[in-house]
Amino acid sequence: MSVINRRTALRLGLSGAAVLAAGGPASALVQITVTGGNFTPLPIAVPDFASSDPTFGAEVAQIVRNNLTRSGLFRLVEPSSYPQQVGAPNATPEFASWRGTGADAVVMGEADRAGGQIQSSLRLWDTTAGEQVTGKSYGTDANSWRRIAHIASDAIYSGLTGEDGYFDSRVVYIAESGPKANRIKRVAVMDQDGANNSYLTDGRMPAITPRLSPDGQTIAYMTLDGPNSSGIYLLNMGSGQSQALGRFGQMSFAPRFSPDGRRLVFSVTQGAATNLYALDLGASQPFALTSGAAIDTSPSYSPDGSRIVFESDRGGRPQIYVMAANGGGAERISFGDGSYSTPVWSPKGDLIAFTRMSGGQFSIGTMQPDGSGERILATSYHAEGPTWAPNGRVLMFFRDPGGNDGPRLYAMDIWGRNESQVPTEGFASDPAWSPLLS
Incomplete structure (x- = not known):
């Protein structure tokens, strides 16, 4: 149990061990910890x-x-x-x-x-x-x-x-509409509570995995322009204009910005292999971060930009690995049952969120960057694609119930409590949370 003074415990309604999240500043009103038991909201x-x-x-x-x-x-x-x-x-x-x-x-x-x-x-x-x-x-x-x-x-x-809030922020996501066999997929943006929704692409080319730059002004996303062809586009939030990043290999996908916004990391498929590449924005050619016959994808930088977490099947089934930001020295950190995918580093650097597939179910979970402390927060028929609120204490993801229904967005705290559906005008997937606007 963490040490907290009596007044703090009373004011935040904590009973038993503290159950807020670790990493608050030393001067915070509350000393916060991930472990704990019962919790009474203030x-x-x-x-x-x-x-x-x-x-x-x-x-x-x-x-x-x-x-x-x-x-x-x-x-x-x-x-x-x-x-x-x-x-x-x-x-x-x-x-x-x-x-x-x-x-x-x-x-x-x-x-x-x-x-x-x-x-x-x-x-x-x-x-x-x-x-x-x-x-x-x-x-x-x-x-x-x-x-x-x-x-x-x-x-x-x-x-x-004593921690930053997350309410003055926005979420970009994929808005899906139409019949399941031929859904229109557009990049959309809204406030974190679902208000002020607007569409940023017209859906003529299906879009997936939109990712925001650290300043919240640019979106990188993937388009499918053929059965075996894809490209990465950059969309300027101010002008609304999109431009192709370039064609690298047969398919380019799963983009993610570096913490300084100057570099993009993504996957490139060539033949049977898929490797990670990085491109300095403004340059014409990317450079390889991984090589080999495996499928390496879903890269995400640590907040300090020194490391990348990613998904790879190099061990036989998809698992989570961490390596240096410029490649090399990859170490596996996931060891539970099933397969792991879509890892994303918390803005605080203390946790990595992921999707885990096991026993016919999908789960959203978190673990520490060394793979310890794995926790499953939500499980269902299909839950995928976690994204972090800017304060690193809330997750958003999408869940698809199957059948003729479609995916919807959900949010929950990092203890797996207080899960709620985020209102959208239609089906929604692939959320990505912006930094604080203020």
């Missing part, structure tokens, strides 16, 4: 944000409530029990009244439109200690008003956990 109250437009203030508050509840770390105190329905960020709360509702924390916020901009502020209070936890002022343009709620949610999450 009861929090979020009155409507004060606003000259009460409807707008209520909408912002509701998005904040939804974000915090969906994270699994917080339990919303029933708003009907609040001693006041609208926040008063410039006044100190009556702590005894808020404690009477069962809330350990209360958010007082305001948000107003002015001249094409939205300005907002909040104060987060610890009702037990009678102290302010954090205060924040921020703004955005009126066309992106939902960001006000997401930025507020991140400030609350960070203030109470």
